[in-house]
Amino acid sequence: MIRLLFVVLLALLPILPTPEFWITLGNYIGLYAIVALGLVLLTGVGGMTSFGQAAFVGLGAYATAYLTTHFGWSPWIGLLAGLAITAAAAFALGAITMRLSGHYLPLGTIAWGLSLFFLFGNLEFLGKYDGLNGIPPVDFFGLTLQSGRAMFYLIWAVVIVAVVALQNLLNSRSGRAIRALNGSGLMAEAMGVNTTWMKIVCFVIAALLACISGWLYAHMQRAVNPTPFGLNAGIEYLFMAVVGGAGYVWGALLGSALLTILKDQLQSLLPKLLGSNGNFEMIVFGLMMVLLLQRARTGLWPVLRGWLPQQVGVQAPATAAALPRRDRPAVGSVALQVRLARKEFGGLVAVNDMEFVVHAGEILGLIGPNGAGKSTMFNLVTGVLPLTSGQILFQGERIDTLPSREIVRRGIGRTFQHVRLLPTMSVLENVAIGAHLRGSAGVAASILRTDRKEEQRLLFDAARQLDRVGLAHLAQEEAGSLALGQQRILEIARALCCDPTLLLLDEPAAGLRYQEKLALADLLRTLKAEGLSILLVEHDMDFVMNLTDRLVVMEFGTRIAEGLPSEVQNNPAVLEAYLGGID
Numbered sequence: 336m337i338r339l340l341f342v343v344l345l346a347l348l349p350i351l352p353t354p355e356f357w358i359t360l361g362n363y364i365g366l367y368a369i370v371a372l373g374l375v376l377l378t379g380v381g382g383m384t385s386f387g388q389a390a391f392v393g394l395g396a397y398a399t400a401y402l403t404t405h406f407g408w409s410p411w412i413g414l415l416a417g418l419a420i421t422a423a424a425a426f427a428l429g430a431i432t433m434r435l436s437g438h439y440l441p442l443g444t445i446a447w448g449l450s451l452f453f454l455f456g457n458l459e460f461l462g463k464y465d466g467l468n469g470i471p472p473v474d475f476f477g478l479t480l481q482s483g484r485a486m487f488y489l490i491w492a493v494v495i496v497a498v499v500a501l502q503n504l505l506n507s508r509s510g511r512a513i514r515a516l517n518g519s520g521l522m523a524e525a526m527g528v529n530t531t532w533m534k535i536v537c538f539v540i541a542a543l544l545a546c547i548s549g550w551l552y553a554h555m556q557r558a559v560n561p562t563p564f565g566l567n568a569g570i571e572y573l574f575m576a577v578v579g580g581a582g583y584v585w586g587a588l589l590g591s592a593l594l595t596i597l598k599d600q601l602q603s604l605l606p607k608l609l610g611s612n613g614n615f616e617m618i619v620f621g622l623m624m625v626l627l628l629q630r631a632r633t634g635l636w637p638v639l640r641g642w643l644p645q646q647v648g649v650q651a652p653a654t655a656a657a658l659p660r661r662d663r664p665a666v667g668s669v670a671l672q673v674r675l676a677r678k679e680f681g682g683l684v685a686v687n688d689m690e691f692v693v694h695a696g697e698i699l700g701l702i703g704p705n706g707a708g709k710s711t712m713f714n715l716v717t718g719v720l721p722l723t724s725g726q727i728l729f730q731g732e733r734i735d736t737l738p739s740r741e742i743v744r745r746g747i748g749r750t751f752q753h754v755r756l757l758p759t760m761s762v763l764e765n766v767a768i769g770a771h772l773r774g775s776a777g778v779a780a781s782i783l784r785t786d787r788k789e790e791q792r793l794l795f796d797a798a799r800q801l802d803r804v805g806l807a808h809l810a811q812e813e814a815g816s817l818a819l820g821q822q823r824i825l826e827i828a829r830a831l832c833c834d835p836t837l838l839l840l841d842e843p844a845a846g847l848r849y850q851e852k853l854a855l856a857d858l859l860r861t862l863k864a865e866g867l868s869i870l871l872v873e874h875d876m877d878f879v880m881n882l883t884d885r886l887v888v889m890e891f892g893t894r895i896a897e898g899l900p901s902e903v904q905n906n907p908a909v910l911e912a913y914l915g916g917i918d
């Protein structure tokens with residue numbers, strides 16, 4: 336309803352006797368919002384900060400300006416050319432910069448933002464710092480969009496299409512993968528997401544949106560010069576996204592509207608108040624940013640949304656065709672085989688020629704005192720760390736040379752010692768990330784909504800896994816609001832969504848209350864009865880002794896005992912390791 340009102344208001348604004356000034360302001364808000372929407376995807380959702388978006392706006396503007404003024408080509412060809420050039424440039428830049436992490440990434444974006452800006456200002460054929468004039472208006476089905484009012488419709492039509500496309504994308508298999516990028520990417524890779532590729536895709540989409548904004552700008556202004564495409568503008572775009580709420584599609588619109596109106600008002604007010612001319616609004620923006628980062632880090636949209644009627648989250652269908660499942664190996668056959676696995680960190684041998692086997696349908700516990708090398712062993716099996724020497728085989732195939740996403744593809748699901756969830760996303764959607772490799776719909780299918788059938792199947796499976804672990808009643812809750820015990824179970828449901836034949840659990844009982852541990856043990860027994868193999872690293876002796884079929888004990892990276900829990904319990908070497916020889 337509110338969305339409909341918004342569209343009707345937009346449609347009426349140019350017809351009503353709205354002053355030209357407000358129409359122009361509305362046009363600018365729309366142009367900025369298109370760029371900020373790209374930043375929502377890239378920075379807010381994907382977690383990659385970019386200061387360089389203005390340069391892509393420039394590419395879109397200059398491409399059409401040059402082609403229409405020099406060759407007399409149609410603005411639409413200018414748009415296609417701009418998109419092609421931007422996609423190529425963004426792909427090349429993204430392939431280099433998206434691999435950077437921490438503060439190197441924003442620094443990288445500043446570097447290419449500046450480079451493109453100076454390129455625009457120094458190329459003779461682009462008119463150097465004077466730019467290009469005489470850009471023709473856009474023709475739209477025989478209608479020449481000469482006035483600001485006519486451009487208003489085109490600009491806001493693009494904004495609405497971009498909003499819908501982005502919302503479609505975010506509520507899909509690819510969208511969940513993009514959301515999982517935020518952070519180290521370890522969880523995303525463990526669920527089968529090719530994080531480097533996904534980051535480049537986000538980068539290219541954000542750049543294309545910026546390019547479209549530049550194209551619209553060029554045909555609205557009918558002239559371009561390098562000034563609006565510099566680093567300052569890049570920072571302002573980021574301001575808009577962050578102020579509005581970088582993690583939210585509507586935050587981009589809110590931020591662009593607020594900052595554009597505020598900037599305009601401050602530009603006329605502050606010089607009068609202070610008695611001299613200057614960019615004083617930037618000081619106010621700076622202060623505003625500091626205040627916002629203190630008070631409302633996620634931006635203003637989440638605050639505003641709290642006052643609006645709540646929307647129903649993503650729901651799983653009541654029924655859908657089940658996803659195909661992989662064949663289970665025969666119970667008792669060798670599932671995982673670790674052969675002389677060794678891991679050295681400099682001079683420290685964290686895992687010392689370890690050997691053990693996990694059979695199909697058994698629960699194997701890997702235990703040992705602190706620093707014994709359990710987590711390192713776990714990381715070797717899951718492909719997080721490379722082996723120094725040795726081999727790891729899964730169902731007869733070597734997996735020690737594969738990245739995490741290829742290991743999960745072969746049927747090894749995992750959980751994390753420190754839970755890795757997307758706290759603001761629903762429990763159902765968190766679990767559905769696990770089904771990533773069981774779907775194939777890409778970004779285009781998500782945007783165009785041709786992925787709906789597959790999406791229903793993925794969500795149905797996620798709901799089924801939630802039901803299997805006993806969390807179905809929490810499907811619509813935010814994952815971050817769950818108790819730790821429930822979050823650990825959620826991670827198991829997510830791992831089950833990968834359709835694994837081997838489940839690797841890293842300290843699943845850590846931080847759980849007694850009752851929660853009992854429930855977890857019951858769940859793992861049920862999974863075992865269904866034919867699943869489970870390898871768990873655990874500290875809690877009671878939990879391990881009552882649950883596992885066999886135990887492997889490590890100390891100083893070496894296997895010191897292996898056998899039934901009752902045998903291991905009385906093994907002198909194990910008692911020595913745990914109790915230091917105390918009787």
Ligand SMILES: Nc1ncnc2c1ncn2[C@@H]1O[C@H](COP(=O)(O)OP(=O)(O)OP(=O)(O)O)[C@@H](O)[C@H]1O
Pocket residue numbers: 680683685703704705706707708709710711712
């Ligand atoms: N990335 C690393 N670089 C250097 N040393 C490391 C690294 N990771 C682990 N270690 C060292 O390897 C040894 C084994 O550590 P690991 O974390 O695997 O033990 P653990 O049995 O899992 O211990 P805990 O039960 O306390 O988690 C320790 O001495 C640890 O300090």
